[in-house]
Amino acid sequence: MTHRLTSAAHGALATLVGVAAGHLVAGLTEPAASPVLVVGSTVIDLTPTPLKEWAIAQFGTHDKTVLVGSVMVGVIALAGVAGLLARRRFGYGAALLLALVAIPAGAALTRAGAAPTDVLPSIVAGLAGVAALAWLTRRRAAGAAADDTTAPSRRGVLVAAGTLGLAAVAMGGAGRWLASYRSRTVSVDLPAAADPAPPFPRGLDDRVPGVSPFRTPTGDFYRVDTRLTLPIVDLDGWSLTIDGDVEREVTFSFEDLVAMPLVERDITLTCVSNEVGGGYIGAARWLGVRLTDLLDRAGIDGTRADQLLSTDVDGMTISTPLALATDGRDAMIAIGMNGRSLTREHGFPARMVVPGLYGFVSACKWITRITLTTYADQEAYWTRRDWATDAPVKISSRIDTPRPLSTVDAGRTVIGGVAWAQHQGGVERVEVRIDGGPWQEARLGPSAGNDYWRQWYLPWTAEPGRHALAVRATDGEGDVQTAVRTTPFPAGSSGVQEVVVNVR
Numbered sequence: 155m156t157h158r159l160t161s162a163a164h165g166a167l168a169t170l171v172g173v174a175a176g177h178l179v180a181g182l183t184e185p186a187a188s189p190v191l192v193v194g195s196t197v198i199d200l201t202p203t204p205l206k207e208w209a210i211a212q213f214g215t216h217d218k219t220v221l222v223g224s225v226m227v228g229v230i231a232l233a234g235v236a237g238l239l240a241r242r243r244f245g246y247g248a249a250l251l252l253a254l255v256a257i258p259a260g261a262a263l264t265r266a267g268a269a270p271t272d273v274l275p276s277i278v279a280g281l282a283g284v285a286a287l288a289w290l291t292r293r294r295a296a297g298a299a300a301d302d303t304t305a306p307s308r309r310g311v312l313v314a315a316g317t318l319g320l321a322a323v324a325m326g327g328a329g330r331w332l333a334s335y336r337s338r339t340v341s342v343d344l345p346a347a348a349d350p351a352p353p354f355p356r357g358l359d360d361r362v363p364g365v366s367p368f369r370t371p372t373g374d375f376y377r378v379d380t381r382l383t384l385p386i387v388d389l390d391g392w393s394l395t396i397d398g399d400v401e402r403e404v405t406f407s408f409e410d411l412v413a414m415p416l417v418e419r420d421i422t423l424t425c426v427s428n429e430v431g432g433g434y435i436g437a438a439r440w441l442g443v444r445l446t447d448l449l450d451r452a453g454i455d456g457t458r459a460d461q462l463l464s465t466d467v468d469g470m471t472i473s474t475p476l477a478l479a480t481d482g483r484d485a486m487i488a489i490g491m492n493g494r495s496l497t498r499e500h501g502f503p504a505r506m507v508v509p510g511l512y513g514f515v516s517a518c519k520w521i522t523r524i525t526l527t528t529y530a531d532q533e534a535y536w537t538r539r540d541w542a543t544d545a546p547v548k549i550s551s552r553i554d555t556p557r558p559l560s561t562v563d564a565g566r567t568v569i570g571g572v573a574w575a576q577h578q579g580g581v582e583r584v585e586v587r588i589d590g591g592p593w594q595e596a597r598l599g600p601s602a603g604n605d606y607w608r609q610w611y612l613p614w615t616a617e618p619g620r621h622a623l624a625v626r627a628t629d630g631e632g633d634v635q636t637a638v639r640t641t642p643f644p645a646g647s648s649g650v651q652e653v654v655v656n657v658r
């Protein structure tokens with residue numbers, strides 16, 4: 155029994171060494187091609203939409219950690235089997251390890267934007283894994299031949315295992331460090347906007363503790379994308395091409411964009427996967443080139459296109475309705491966020507921003523191509539997964555304070571939060587309902603335009619006991635946030651948030 159366990163452990167250890175060696179090579183070449191990560195990404199792409207939504211709801215922003223963890227557990231289980239096989243006959247175990255490696259190798263070569271060299275980390279993982287397994291097996295055989303129970307041989311096996319374990323940790327750590335070092339944010343100097351945003355009003359930030367800051371600091375801005383690693387984009391090699399059904403294909407370098415008249419706008423970005431009351435929303439000041447200025451260079455007057463199909467540096471695609479993107483709203487290719495160039499997390503060097511549309515149909519990060527096409531001809535990533543193509547942000551509101559299920563002291567306190575109705579005349583009114591009573595009008599913070607969220611608060615004299623607080627917003631067109639609940643799929647959640655708090 156213990157022998158079996160040892161064999162399985164050796165298989166697992168050898169595989170960890172392989173995975174770590176692959177991670178190190180990926181850190182030097184293409185981080186996204188790291189064996190575990192590339193399998194994880196493939197799982198993300200293949201997961202049916204309902205299951206993906208369930209995972210996001212269950213694990214929130216930890217969904218990717220859970221995913222990578224599950225892949226690792228699966229790999230180690232199979233690796234244990236390889237260890238057991240190797241005990242019978244080394245060739246069997248080695249063959250299983252190599253077969254295992256075929257999975258990331260295939261995934262790396264078939265992922266969007268793959269280069270032939272992306273198979274390297276998997277090859278190295280396979281070779282390192284088999285070599286480690288051979289070493290452990292040989293050590294063990296030597297020990298067994300001497301005498302199963304003699305201390306020195308057993309110590310020899312333990313030393314070998316310990317050495318390999320340390321090597322795995324060192325290689326894995328080095329790969330991780332390399333990937334994050336190479337994708338670190340380097341700020342680029344950007345010129346001032348030719349068309350600046352109005353002065354940013356002072357929000358309720360310090361007057362109503364607990365309310366979301368009026369402008370979300372870039373480091374706190376939510377991040378949603380299908381990636382497990384950040385792309386490493388080299389500014390000199392980067393360009394943005396507009397092609398498809400246009401008069402002439404045009405390509406812009408980063409310098410070309412910077413040399414064009416820049417606009418600056420305050421825009422709130424929302425993810426379609428945001429549940430009512432959720433955190434997948436952020437508000438920032440964006441700097442960029444008007445999308446229509448770029449489209450005019452390509453000439454789209456006679457186009458038959460109804461879709462802008464954006465492609466990122468790795469081949470990920472995002473669709474945007476052409477009519478909405480060019481209807482006069484401040485759609486732009488942004489190169490700056492909150493006074494700096496974009497961070498890697500948020501799309502460096504350039505991304506699309508279209509006020510009023512959920513991010514998955516507007517906000518392509520790491521953008522490198524915009525193709526004018528039709529929905530009938532070409533389907534973007536989420537269109538293939540049955541999400542809506544025309545997805546305006548739904549009017550919604552959130553209670554930031556008091557926190558759900560928190561305990562607050564009785565007496566004078568304040569209920570506060572944010573509300574948004576991007577591009578629908580902004581937020582006109584916010585109302586709060588306490589314990590099912592009448593809707594009471596809350597006080598609004600300042601406005602930074604109709605494409606930006608609004609802070610709100612309502613003073614409250616809290617009586618001891620349990621209380622249910624609800625909030626709803628009304629937009630500038632008079633539309634009231636509906637209480638009818640819908641799921642994020644396929645066009646965004648709706649409903650009214652209700653939180654329960656204890657007052658003592």
Ligand SMILES: Nc1nc2c(c(=O)[nH]1)N[C@H]1C(S)=C(S)[C@@H](COP(=O)(O)O)O[C@H]1N2
Pocket residue numbers: 375376377378379380381423424425426436466470472499500501512513514517518519520
């Ligand atoms: N290339 C790329 N762009 C992308 C995505 C993605 O997965 N890949 N996700 C989109 C989604 S669903 C949203 S909500 C926004 C989020 O932008 P943020 O991460 O800067 O907040 O980016 C959009 N742009």
Ligand SMILES: [Mo]
Pocket residue numbers: 378424425426427512513514
């Ligand atoms: Mo999203």
